[in-house]
Amino acid sequence: MNMGSTVVRFLSIATLFTISLLLCNANLSAPCKQNERQALLKFKHDLEDPFNQLSSWAGEGDCCNWTGVVCNNLTGHVREFHLAEMSFSGKINPSLLNLTHLSYLDLSINNFQGMQIPSFLGSLKSLRYLNLSDSMFVGLIPHQLGNLTSLQVLDLSGDLEVESLEWISGLSQLQHLDMSGANLSKASDWLRVTNTLPSLVESFHMSACGLYHIPGGIANMTNLKFLNLRYNSISSTIPKWLYRLRHLQSLILSYNYFHGEISSSLGNLTSLCKLTTLHMSRNNLNGQLTDKLDHFEKLRHLDLSYNSISGPLPPSFGNLSCLETLSISGNILTGVVSQLHFTNLRRLVEFYASGNSLTLETTPHWLPPFQLTDLVLNDWHLEPSELPMWLQSQTQLRVLSMPNTRISGTIPTWLWNFSSQLEYIDLSENKLYGEVPHIFLNSQSSEILMGSNQFNGSLPLVSSTVWTLDLSNSSFSGTLFHFFCNNKSEPKALSILHLGNNLLSGKIPDCFRNWKNLETLNLESNNLIGNIPRSLGYLLSLKSLHLRNNHLHGELPPYLKKCTYLTILDLSYNKFLGKIPMWIGSSLSHLRVLSLRSNQFHGHIPYKLCDLTSLQILDLAHNNLSGRMPRCLYNFTAMTRFDFGSAFYNNVSSDGYIIENANVVTKGREVKYGRLLLGMVISLDLSDNIISGEIPKELTSLIYLQSVNLSYNLLSGRIPPKIGDMRWLESLDLSMNQLCGQIAPSMSRLTFLSALNLSYNNLTGEIPKSTQLQSFDQSSFIGNKLCGPPLEVNCSNTNGTVPPVADQKHGGSDLLEDGWFYLSLGLGFLFGFWSVLGSLLLNLPWSIVFSRFQNSIVKKLCGVIVEHF
Template sequence: MERSMRVVLLLIRVLAFATITFSIGLCNGIPGWPPLCKESERQALLMFKHDLEDPANWLSSWVAEEGSDCCSWTGVVCDQITGYIHELHLNSSDSDREFHYLFGGKINPSLLSLKHLNYLDLSNNNFSTTQIPSFFGSMTSLTHLNLADSGFYGIIPHKLGNLSSLRYLNLSSFYYSNLMVENLQWISGLSLLKHLDLSYVNLSRASDWLQVTNMLPSLAELIMFDCQLDQIPHLPTANFIQNMTCLKVLNLRWNDFNSTVPEWLYSLNNLESLLLSGNALRGEISSSIGNLKSLRHFDISGNSISGPIPMSLGNLSSLVELDISRNQFNGTFIEVIGKLKLLTDLDISYNWFEGVVSEVSFSNLTKLKHFIAKGNSFTLKTSRDWLPPFQLENLQLDSWHLGPQWPMWLQTQTQLTDLSLSGTGISSTIPTWFWNLTSQVEYLNLSHNQLYGQIQNISVAPYSIVDLSSNHFTGALPIVPTSLYWLDLSNSSFSGSVFHFFCDRPDEPKQRVFLYLGNNLLTGKVPDCWMSWQSLYFLHLENNNLTGNVPMSMGYLRYLRSLHLRNNHLYGELPHSLQNCSSLSVVDLGGNGFVGSIPIWIGESLSNLQVLNLRSNEFEGDIPSQVCYLKSLQILDLAHNKLSGTIPRCFHNLSSMAGVSKSGWLEGYGISNSYIPEYSILVTKGIEVNYTKNLKFVKSMDLSCNFMHGEIPEELTGLLELQSLNLSNNRFTGRIPSKIGNMAQLESLDFSMNQLDAEIPLSMTNLTFLSHLNLSYNNLTGRIPESTQLQSLDQSSFVGNELCGPPLNKNCSANGVIPPPTDGGGYRLLEDEWFYVSLGVGFFTGFWIVLGSLLVNMPWSILLSQLLNRIALKMYHVIVEYV
């Protein structure tokens, strides 16, 4: 027996040696090795290439020359023994897509000749002109089919259900796709399927999605992200314990289930990832959550889950990532979370948690790397010498109660890249050691505290975002690195000249820069060194004490998107070099002393403008017709100037206000638009409002307090999406446009203090969103049209006219005329008004005698001239009305 075993072992060694020798021979070039690809498959690939669009010539190696081995072509993988093609990797990488290296065109059926193909990857392409070919369902050798982000549209062919060998199927789209299904019954034939990704596919008709996927016994990963599913069935638990035992990943994020969490979810004992964010789920998390012992990633953020966290969640000892943010959890989480010793990522932000958190609560969280807990009402109580057991990379405690002392334990966190302590009640100076700690920080937010003192310099990682706004810092602006990406020092008390900040720099920024320096005490002239800031995207210097002209060098800012110089003491004409800043989307120069006419190049060169605010300046002359070229304009504020002339009849060409075009709001910044703190201050409904988050939805026009005349053109009523229109305090005559009712989105309308006559158009009853109307002090006559909206307004909306009917107390006669007054009931209005006019003239004269000497000072001169213009305008209207 022993001898026989030796013989067997000897034979095994001989065979192994022969195999190794043969392999070495292959590698050294035995004739006919490796085998060339099959000619029929080579021809099939050439036919396939013929119908493809390949703008980057990525398939340049696919040539018809004799001797060209298709097994060596780009993206082709052959079996090393048989030479048959087994894999096609024709996916564009992310870096390729940046340079538009995308395949497009058609998919030739010649792929059917690849009888041994088991791996087909066409992901990240642009087949936007075609549907998924139904012949894919005949490629029965496929085990791996990846069509993610390929741009296919239409109904997914049911023939894909014939691919009984398929183990991996990805039909997802990173962007919203046009793929849809009639049902999912065809999937039930894919019994070997392990990975199924249908993200962004429209599954709204597939009410059977859960029953069908439950029929896939091998399924380990099910991903249906944002598939327009509107129900998550509550079926008996027993049906799922047996059939979904292999399921490890369940991703149902961003659907719209609007229900409680079904009990059967807690029976998927082998789940490692359960991702349910953004589904309008409500109710409570069941204590049965403790059954999911294998769970490592749990995300139920962005729902309406309420009530305390169940204690059984602390039994999930394998949990590594937990995200319960943006829900309505209350109470305290400490007793539960403190048991999860393997946690690296914890996000509990924007809930209703409250109470005191002590250092004991974190004693077991030694592996914690990311702790995001902002938007709660916790109070952190620790000893001054506390040494946290973790080394965090991301810490966000906004709205916690940390102050008033500076949290000294922060100096132990040397690995931080993201730190946000906004609104935490800290009232102190920033310690010097802090800036050594932040040398690698990429996101720093200390805004909305009571920090004070001076900041000499800011030390952060390159291309960082720094927000120190809404504090009490004093002194000069700090020195900042040229590599800084985003800096917000607004709403503080920085003072002194801005010259050193902008002009005393060793080199210019090499990447885009966003600067927010508004609402401070900065003085001096606008710097004249903008040639060193050609990468500047946002410049906010509003509400400071800057003086002088806008320098010509600002024309170098050709990438500038947003310019805010509102409420300073600037004067002179706008430099024509600003027409070079053709990327501008927002221009706010209100509250200064700019003079001259509105430049025609604003309409000719700044075609991307979405906000133009020149309010409260000294501009005069006509509104140039070139303003009508601004197709993207949504907010136009020219109020409180000295403009004359008529309203351009071409205003209906402002197509964004008219609803004809839909331009993206401030596109192209490379970061989420929702993060960009763009804003505009508008006067609407008689109140000054600061629009921030909703700014992109606002459409407004304000031409009030000028000297404009003529009729209000009927063409103006073509601005169908305008929400606020103010033409008050001008000299407009004639009728209110008869089609005013077409402007159905109007919420605020002010035509007061003009010389409009005739009746109120009946179409005004169509303005069902109108909540503010002022037609006072015109020459309007007749009955006020009857509608629920108009009669609900205050009487002050109509005074100073010859109107009758509700809401006024003046009754109308049968023909709509106000009855004449009875004897003794008259009111000597003219004599009383002349009394007030005389009183005003006396006050006006005294005002000049007392304060006239101040006019030699330029800033006082600007302010006083604006005030006096307003007084003169009011008196003019009183005289015109009653004389």
């Protein structure tokens, strides 16, 4: 080889090497194509970009450098679109069709509300990745997407619908399919019988799709690794073909109606040797757990919660050495769990086992092999019955939940010191006693639930990071001053505070300026005195205020109207007086519960209360209210529909424990409603006042009222004829009034009625015939001129008249003469007594006492007259 040929060869190699370097240099990549640049600008024009995310899409610059755009370095063609989480809305311009080399399109987590997925996307033949999830698209999924034969990833999760899924069979290269949230009920049968689902799929997600069957085509997905069918309505045993999916790593079947023996279900799943995640919670699985659990050597996440699994926890649990999260809550497991069950669980991080009848037996010096972050043992029995010492070794603990575990003793100081990560503590409903030390945690936010114990002494001080505190139902004593007024300059994070049912005394301190995050304040059933402090008006986020059953007095202060987000206001069983202020109706428009029961309010019921359109519970009983019932009752629109009271669920702790509750008097007894039930109660109680006039017919428009009590008033006229429209009535009390005429025949339609009292009115005629009305005791109708069952008075023997019923309280003396005698005697006594007490009545407290005394006499006299006539 001569020197010249060698030089030529060297130069050729060097030139090729240099060209390769230049082509591989990103800084010298080809610019985007002009026609594609124009297509991008048209696409941007039709978008609404509230945060100006596409500000770089402008000028004459290289569009390959624009936000979210990726080009091919060699050709300059737009290859990928990364536009997720941009808050876009508006329209998708068909100019995308000019991007003929587009292989990746991600528009997920945007806000195309009210827009259908454009069918022209099915013409982007180069697409391999299409993600439109959670972007608020609605309507039908276009079948044209079936033309995307090169597609490997398709994510359409969201609120969509389909009429047919046959187009999926054309996606022969598909490896990931997610249609979670789409309504597939119309295609459910096709999915059940078809064998044409893409066989290459490795990840298949169809949660919350309205499915009634497991899609049959899954049996042919031999490469399947991830299967998610939760939140459907699938009712069957686990199909045997599922056990042949040897590559399956994650199986999620939660929130369905799968049934059968848990032992056989898990036993067959042992063939899935690569399984790392198994979720079967919220189904109908029963029987006892199998001892074959140790076959799941790779299992990391196991959730069998909320089934009907019984029997003991098998020791084979201790062999799941890879297990990180275990949830067996909400079953009917029994027996003893010992240290042996945890021998090899070195990787266990989360353990949820509440709602079983299990007993945990450990030795005092046991050191667990794991480091937990979440420990939930609600309703277990701990042996010994004390706060376990081994908790001190769990330095990563965030959640500690042991309510109703029968533990006793005092709170050790190490509980607040051993973990800097502790965020949630629930030790409620136990037998803990003694004083609670001051609570100072290092975590940024924390919830402490320790109600229903036997604590005493003063309230503890809490760190400013605590945002939920429940110390109710104990024996804490002393004043509230140090709790609320300590370190006034430090803002408090506390949002939910429940100190009710203790022995706290003194005034409510005027120190709420630094507690502006409070949303729930519950001080009920203590021994508090004085007025409502002015600084409560600074609680602009307050949603519920419980001050019932104390010794508070005075008029309702106007600064409460600043708390415009109040949904619950319970001031019952106190000594508040004056008129019910108009501003309750005009300023507290979000109220759902208003209880002023058993106070000393007087005057008319203000018509502005009718502006409380969200009101579900109104209790003004046992006051001195007079005048007529307002006719604007139809404005209580929340009593005309049934929405499960979603507004009550704002104050929820991290594990779903709802702090909120309300007391309702119905069927003659007081009931505390909490959690889910509170939003389902609709009640009206105006009993034991001096309300006169007729029952307004507008009352019957409140068709979802469940409890109505108007007893012990001076109501006259007839029972509204359309009272039968109130089909949901369970309790109705109209006793001790002056109602006349016949019982409305429509009352026979009240099929849910289980408590009825019409006694001591002036009702006449035959009791309407219905299965419901005849089932009540005679006491529901006495003190009237009624006949027919359940009374023994036969209507056919009365010739249209019913003999007067003897007054059981007055021995049946001469009715007319006794009535006027009592009235004359009472009025004479009052006028004579006036001259003696005139000077005393100039003093406000004496005037209130005398007013209540006078009202009670008038009500009793009027009751006597009604009965006697």
